[in-house]
Amino acid sequence: MIRRVKQRYLALKIESAESFEEEDVRDAVWSAVIELFGEYGASQAGLFLVQYDKQRKEAVLRCSHKALPMVHASIVSVTKIGDKPVAMHVLRVSGTLRALEKAGR
Amino acid sequence: MTKFVDLHLCAPFRDAEKLRRMITKSFGLGYRLVGIPLPPNVELDKVEQLRKICSEAGLDFVSRVDLTPNNTRELLASLRRLRRKFEVVSVFCTSKPVARQAAKDRRVDLLSFPVAKPRNRFFDSAEAELASESLASLEIDMAPLLSLEGYLRIRLISSIRREVAIAKSFRVPVVISSGTTSDFLLRRPRDYSALAMLFDMDPSLAFSALSEIPLSIVDRNRLKLSPDFVAPGLRVVRRRDP
Numbered sequence: 551m552i553r554r555v556k557q558r559y560l561a562l563k564i565e566s567a568e569s570f571e572e573e574d575v576r577d578a579v580w581s582a583v584i585e586l587f588g589e590y591g592a593s594q595a596g597l598f599l600v601q602y603d604k605q606r607k608e609a610v611l612r613c614s615h616k617a618l619p620m621v622h623a624s625i626v627s628v629t630k631i632g633d634k635p636v637a638m639h640v641l642r643v644s645g646t647l648r649a650l651e652k653a654g655r
Numbered sequence: 656m657t658k659f660v661d662l663h664l665c666a667p668f669r670d671a672e673k674l675r676r677m678i679t680k681s682f683g684l685g686y687r688l689v690g691i692p693l694p695p696n697v698e699l700d701k702v703e704q705l706r707k708i709c710s711e712a713g714l715d716f717v718s719r720v721d722l723t724p725n726n727t728r729e730l731l732a733s734l735r736r737l738r739r740k741f742e743v744v745s746v747f748c749t750s751k752p753v754a755r756q757a758a759k760d761r762r763v764d765l766l767s768f769p770v771a772k773p774r775n776r777f778f779d780s781a782e783a784e785l786a787s788e789s790l791a792s793l794e795i796d797m798a799p800l801l802s803l804e805g806y807l808r809i810r811l812i813s814s815i816r817r818e819v820a821i822a823k824s825f826r827v828p829v830v831i832s833s834g835t836t837s838d839f840l841l842r843r844p845r846d847y848s849a850l851a852m853l854f855d856m857d858p859s860l861a862f863s864a865l866s867e868i869p870l871s872i873v874d875r876n877r878l879k880l881s882p883d884f885v886a887p888g889l890r891v892v893r894r895r896d897p
Binding site: 619 | 838
């Protein structure tokens with residue numbers, strides 16, 4: 551029997567003077583994963599940008615629970631989007647989107 | 656609750672506005688104690704001013720000096736002159752004799768090594784053996800891991816991984832610090848512990864490198880610098896009324 555793949559949801563805060571488009575944020579995270587762990591590592595991450603709030607500069611990412619340490623390290627290593635300096639902080643990690651939203655309230 | 660420590664917040668001493676911003680940000684990220692490197696000839700009132708800024712932000716301040724001696728004689732002279740002036744003494748080891756002397760001297764708290772030159776990172780098993788006997792810790796700054804790119808970062812990660820493995824086998828404490836002059840390179844303690852997986856440090860070890868170990872260094876030195884300290888293991892508990 552094929553076991554269900556467990557997921558983890560990460561709430562991120564993007565710290566920057568600028569605001570960015572959804573694609574820019576997604577590309578920055580993907581590039582960071584590829585840079586640190588290569589294409590093989592990135593293929594195991596199961597990364598998906600679930601939500602993005604441009605005004606509040608907050609995002610929710612989903613990844614495979616096995617790849618969580620890898621994804622967390624990659625997110626932390628993001629220092630630029632385009633040529634603008636940014637810092638990404640992981641605020642919370644949860645197993646369900648509902649629990650993540652509940653904790654954020 | 657875990658008390659997180661950043662022993663190497665390189666906040667610019669002269670730029671009051673940026674200094675205040677970085678201190679406030681450190682508190683916001685979850686740190687409760689910060690060590691700010693000061694020049695060796697710093698005046699006492701400047702230190703008190705910094706302590707006040709930190710306490711207003713809710714942080715405990717630790718005075719720290721970074722020594723970069725060219726030879727062992729210079730190191731010993733600096734230690735003799737500055738040890739009782741600062742709560743934490745770090746030695747930036749640029750040569751092997753300096754690294755060896757710093758590792759065996761009980762007055763040295765932290766050993767740090769050049770980032771850009773992996774050949775000048777002298778933390779090998781002989782260095783670790785000396786450091787484990789003298790209670791010196793290995794300091795890892797996280798800012799270069801974030802700011803470097805490509806080949807340089809790969810070499811740095813590989814050097815740190817080797818050093819952490821040596822430190823673990825010789826029971827040398829490891830301290831993780833930010834080591835940053837820019838507030839964009841400051842991260843939460845949990846984020847640093849995630850980044851520590853790059854050099855095979857498990858989360859529990861990374862957490863203690865961010866809290867228990869630096870706290871124990873500060874506590875030990877504060878005790879030594881207090882007027883009640885007599886000798887290791889011996890302190891004045893009560894004085895007779897005159």
